Amino acid sequence: MRKLLMPIQGDYVAPRFDLATEVYVARFEDGKVIGEPKTIIMEKPSDEELCHMIIEEHISDVICGGIEEIHYNFLVWKKIVVKDGVIARWEDAFQLLLDGTLGQGDIVLDESDALGIL
C-alpha cells in the first residue's frame, strides 16, 4: 500500500510546497483509493514541517508544484517518490497518479481551467 501527500490550494495542486497550508493525504493500492482520504490544515505554511509530516506519516508519494532543491533532495533521499512541478487540478493529478501516468512537471489543464478557482 502507498500513501500520498499533496499540498493543495483551491482546485489545484498548490503552486509552492513551502507556502501550502492545506494538504491532501490518501492511501492507495493498485490504482484504487483505500479508506477515507483526509485533508490537513496546517497552522502556518512551512516546508520543514511538511517534510517532517511526510516522514511522520510514512508517506510514499508526494505530488507538488514548485519545491526547493534542498527539500526535493531530502525527500528523494528518504526514498519518497516526488512528482514536482505539477500544474493541474489536484483531483486530476491524483487520478493520473492512480493510473500510473503522472509525470514529473506535468501540466494537465483543459479549456475549463480558464475559470478554475485558485
Add this chain to the structure above:
Amino acid sequence: MAVLFTPDYLTMLEGIPYPAMILNDRSRIQAMNRLMQAITGYAIENVRGVHGELVVRSNAGNTRGQNYNKVLQTGEPMSVTGDILNRFRRKIPTLYHISRIKDAQQSLGLLVIVEDTTGRASEGDAVENNYASQELIGHSPQMQKVFDMIPLMSQTDASVLITGETGTGKDKIAELIHAESSRARYPFIKVNCGALPTDLLESELFGHVKGAFTGATRNKQGMFKLADRGTLFLTEIGDMPLPLQVKLLSVLDDSKFIPVGGEQSVEVDVRIIAATHRPLREQVKRNEFREDLFYRLNVLHVHLPSLRERQSDIRYLLDHFLQKFNKALGKNIVGFTPLASQILSAYAFPGNVRELRNIVEYAVNVCKRKKISDQNLPPYIFDKQLIVSEMVTTEPESVPDSKAQVKAAVALEPAIGITDGSSGNGNESWGDIERQMIVDALLTNGGNRTTTSEQLGWGRMKLWRKMKKYGLL
C-alpha cells in the same frame, strides 16, 4: 490627424529588459517574453491559459492571485519584493511589478514584470558573507584560492571550466560567478549534459522547429536561446556525446546555431560555464572528448578541492550544517561528542560536502540528546573499512597551480582507535594519506621537489615542512 502608432504587443513585450508577461482579466497567461520563459523554466506554448500564479510561483502575497485581483479592481500598480520558485527548483529573489492594462476593446488585463534582484542583493555585502549565504564555506588555503578567483571570473565573459569531485559545490560556484557578473539580471540556465540521450539533448540545447521529428508539433526554443544575454551552465560536460560537442564548439566560435530541423541560424550572446567531475584531459587522450572543445571551455579554470584535500574545513562545515538543521528542525543540539568528532574527522567523505551535509541532517534528525554521538551517525559509514582508492581528480595541465591526483586509502576503524579526542584529530589517518600523497608525487617527479610542490599545489617551504614532519628528509 496622424494615425496613432499601435505597436504589436508581443514585440513590445520582448523589448522589456526584464521577465514580463501579460495576463487576461482572469489572471490567465496570454503571453510571456523570452526572459520570463527563462526565469520560470516554462515555454509559453505549454502554459498559455494557465493562471499566472501557478507558473510564476511567488511568495509576494499573491496567494490565490490576491495581488492580481487587487490591481485589476483598483487599477493601482503594485510593486512587491519576495521570491519566486521556478521549475528548476531554484528560489530567486525578485521585485514583482503588477500593473493594469487595457486592450483596444477596453478589456482589462495585467502586465506582470518580475525583476531578478539576485545581483542587487549581493551589492554591498561583504564577499565572505555572500559566499557563506551560498553555503560556500572554507577557510582552507585551497578554498581561499577559489574564492579569490570568483571576482576575476565574474568580470569577464570568457568560458569557465569547473572541475571537482561530486558534491564539492560546482553548481554553487557557477551560480555565484553568474550572480556576481554583469549578466546577473539575465537568465542562468543549467543543463545536465549527462541526463539526456543525444537527440533529446540537442533539442534541449538548441531547440527545434515544428515537424523536425515525430512529436515535434511546435517550435521549441532551446536553452541556448533562453539563456540569451545570460549564462548557460553545462554540467557533466564530460558526458556530452561527441556529435553534440561539434555543434557546441561551433556555437562557442560563432555565437550562432541552427535549431534541429531548422534552416535559419539563431544568434545568441551566452556565457558558458561548464563543469565536470571527470578527468577531461584523460577523456581527450582517449578520444572521448574533443580537444578543441576542451581548450575552448578551459579558458578559465577553477578546481574545487575535495574534502580530503581541505580537512581543516570539516569542522566549520559540521558546525554550519549543525546550526542550519538545528534551526530547520527546531532542535537545540550543541555539538558532537568527541568520539563522533573523531569518526567524522577520520571519514573520507567520498560524496564531499553534499555527503557531509546529509550525514549532519541525518544525525540531527535522529539525535535525542544535547550532543550528536556515534550512535546518531548513519550506519553505512561503519559498514566496512572505507577504502577510497584511485579517487582521481585530474586537472588540465595548463593550470599553473594544479594539484595532485589523490590516491588515498583511509582505514576508518583503526583511526577511531588511535585518535586522542581533541578537536581536529583523526589526523593520524589523514597524515597517512598526506604522507603517501607526497611519496607518490615525489616518485612521479623523480624526487624533484620543485615540480612535486607545484604538483601538490604547495610552496617549496610547505613541502619541506611536511616532508620533515613525516620523516621523509
